[in-house]
Amino acid sequence: AQSVTQLDSQVPVFEEAPVELRCNYSSSVSVYLFWYVQYPNQGLQLLLKYLSGSTLVESINGFEAEFNKSQTSFHLRKPSVHISDTAEYFCAVSDGYGGSQGNLIFGKGTKLSVKP
Amino acid sequence: GAVVSQHPSWVICKSGTSVKIECRSLDFQATTMFWYRQFPKQSLMLMATSNEGSKATYEQGVEKDKFLINHASLTLSTLTVTSAHPEDSSFYICSAREGLAGNQETQYFGPGTRLLVL
Numbered sequence: 001a002q003s004v005t006q007l008d009s010q011v012p013v014f015e016e017a018p019v020e021l022r023c024n025y026s027s028s029v030s031v032y033l034f035w036y037v038q039y040p041n042q043g044l045q046l047l048l049k050y051l052s053g054s055t056l057v058e059s060i061n062g063f064e065a066e067f068n069k070s071q072t073s074f075h076l077r078k079p080s081v082h083i084s085d086t087a088e089y090f091c092a093v094s095d096g097y098g099g100s101q102g103n104l105i106f107g108k109g110t111k112l113s114v115k116p
Numbered sequence: 117g118a119v120v121s122q123h124p125s126w127v128i129c130k131s132g133t134s135v136k137i138e139c140r141s142l143d144f145q146a147t148t149m150f151w152y153r154q155f156p157k158q159s160l161m162l163m164a165t166s167n168e169g170s171k172a173t174y175e176q177g178v179e180k181d182k183f184l185i186n187h188a189s190l191t192l193s194t195l196t197v198t199s200a201h202p203e204d205s206s207f208y209i210c211s212a213r214e215g216l217a218g219n220q221e222t223q224y225f226g227p228g229t230r231l232l233v234l
Contacts, residue, residue, distance in 0.1 A: 036225070043122070043209050044160070044225040090159060103150070104211075104223055106159045 002027045004093050006107035014115050015083055021076040021110045023065075023091030033074040034092040034104065035065055044090065050074065061085075086114045119143055120212050122226035129200055130234055137195045137229045139210030145190035146212035150223060151183070154207040166193055200233040207231075 007022045025031065032051050036044040048059040055067040065076045074091060091107040119142040129135050139149060148167050152160040164180075166172040166187035174180045182204075184196040193212075197204055207230050211223040 034222070041228075041230070043120075043227040044211075046222060046224065049222060103162060103165065108159045 002105045004107035006110050008110050010111045012113045016080045018079050023074045025093045032094045036090045038088045081114045118224040120224045120226040126230040128232045135197045139193045141191045141212040144214045148213045149193040150211045152209045202233045205233045
């Protein structure tokens with residue numbers, strides 16, 4: 001069975017500081033990996049995803065994540081955060097897309113708080 | 117592209133009544149839609165998966181007679197909470213996955229519906 005572990009439930013950081021949100025997964029098969037962001041009282045927005053190819057993936061707002069197969073990790077990083085990045089971030093894993101496969105397994109989320 | 121809407125965004129109802137929540141994919145055809153429930157300060161819990169034109173597949177522990185799901189078209193799925201009770205109060209989020217090759221892996225989420233049962 002697949003599982004996702006987000007080690008930090010809350011990460012406080014000052015504006016313009018770098019941040020890393022950690023995500024580890026367990027799976028016996030090849031996986032697809034996702035980061036979603038949830039702003040207060042809203043649904044989830046896809047931030048970035050790894051399907052195949054380059055292990056480093058980037059979002060349009062400066063976040064990046066690197067798939068590390070040997071460490072079964074998909075940590076999310078940003079070199080300089082803004083107040084507007086304050087949100088909850090969910091890491092998710094999927095083992096495919098057809099039939100019974102392709103369901104997303106979510107981590108418990110990491111609440112990023114950016115302080116001025 | 118890939119926008120998913122939900123209606124209503126929030127609803128308050130009396131105990132014992134039924135509530136219907138709509139989930140629409142606005143600019144793509146969703147072969148599969150998912151319904152999640154999110155409790156305060158917790159992650160999303162998958163309730164059921166529905167494919168257009170077929171019965172929904174419910175996760176273990178989710179009552180299918182309580183949470184009725186209909187996926188009548190490629191752009192619309194509905195979740196009806198029947199005989200709602202206060203413990204059904206929660207944030208319900210749907211997602212949709214399109215069937216086009218190359219983008220079958222990604223789920224796009226709606227903004228959620230907050231249900232409060234009095």
